Amino acid sequence: MLNTKNLTPKQLAAFTAFVLSVPISLGIWFLQGNWVEAAVSFVLITTGSYFLIFTIIQQFIYRKLKLIYKFIYRTKASKKQEMYYKHILPQKSIDEVRQDVEAWGEQQRREIEILKRNESFRKEFLQNLSHEFKTPVFAIQGYIETLLQGAMEDPQTNARFLQKASRNVERLVNLIQDLDEISRLERGELKLNKQGFVIQDVVKEVFESLSLKAEQHHITFTFKKGCEQPLGVYADKEKIRQVITNLVDNSIKYGKEGGTTTASMYNTDGKNILIEISDDGMGIPDAHLPRIFERFYRTDAGRNRDVAGSGLGLAICKHIIEAHGHSIHVRSSEGVGTTIGFTLRARRET
Structure with a gap:
């Protein structure tokens, strides 16, 4: 049996027109008994059916496919793409179009997984960043509040708390410098000597x-x-x-x-x-x-x-x-x- 799975639109139209014209022509020959009339009917019906079916496929089905491809590429079609839609896409079988759409779907699935993973990393990064900043800031805040509440009157406590606050300020400065450096590295701004x-x-x-x-x-x-x-x-x-x-x-x-x-x-x-x-x-x-x-x-x-x-x-x-x-x-x-x-x-x- 003929496999119609991978037929092009023209081949599909020709095959359908042939299937329609054969029984009609045989019916005319059987009823009229005139094989010439039956042969002429076969040619006319085949030709007319072919152009009609091909036009329907071309104008209807491929108009829908064109919209699907435009949606996939998410862009206004360029001249190159319009040439593709006009000349190459109609030559593709429906099965090839299905494979293109499935490939696009798989690509979208992978991109969504990457986005979800990146979103998870982003949340974790912000949580870690908050923790790294929060620890020295809260420590500095505690030392200053203690000093303001009266510890400044004790010279030993005063010096000890200021030293601890200074170390935490230094930690914050180092953190900011490291963040600035890694941002420059990720932007590709590192110059090597x-x-x-x-x-x-x-x-x-x-x-x-x-x-x-x-x-x-x-x-x-x-x-x-x-x-x-x-x-x-x-x-x-x-x-x-x-x-x-x-x-x-x-x-x-x-x-x-x-x-x-x-x-x-x-x-x-x-x-x-x-x-x-x-x-x-x-x-x-x-x-x-x-x-x-x-x-x-x-x-x-x-x-x-x-x-x-x-x-x-x-x-x-x-x-x-x-x-x-x-x-x-x-x-x-x-x-x-x-x-x-x-x-x-x-x-x-x-």
């Missing part, structure tokens, strides 16, 4: 700058055995210093008391250098790993810890490394520790 330098030297400088903070938690800084050999990279030195500082600082915050922060560097393929910062702290649950580079995202255990920071450090690190054309990754196991690494372009030796 690339140069060649030894990555171990930068890590040593970061270790020295955070040594006092590490001593408070009895954390030891070290290089992994075999990674002492100097490796040159080509990148923005100050931005990479910022990345390493954030990673080492996090290893102190979430590392265990008396633990170790280890830096390792590898020449992976002669073109790229892999840098990793590892700790032996609490670790991160697998469910949280895909989201740790989001703004303000913290695990439940991380939130319960009394640690300062804007919550934007890892998000900033991710943007800086991606601006260099590379990627940042994380490996972690609960109770074992966390390793965060990234790659940089190797410096070409001259």
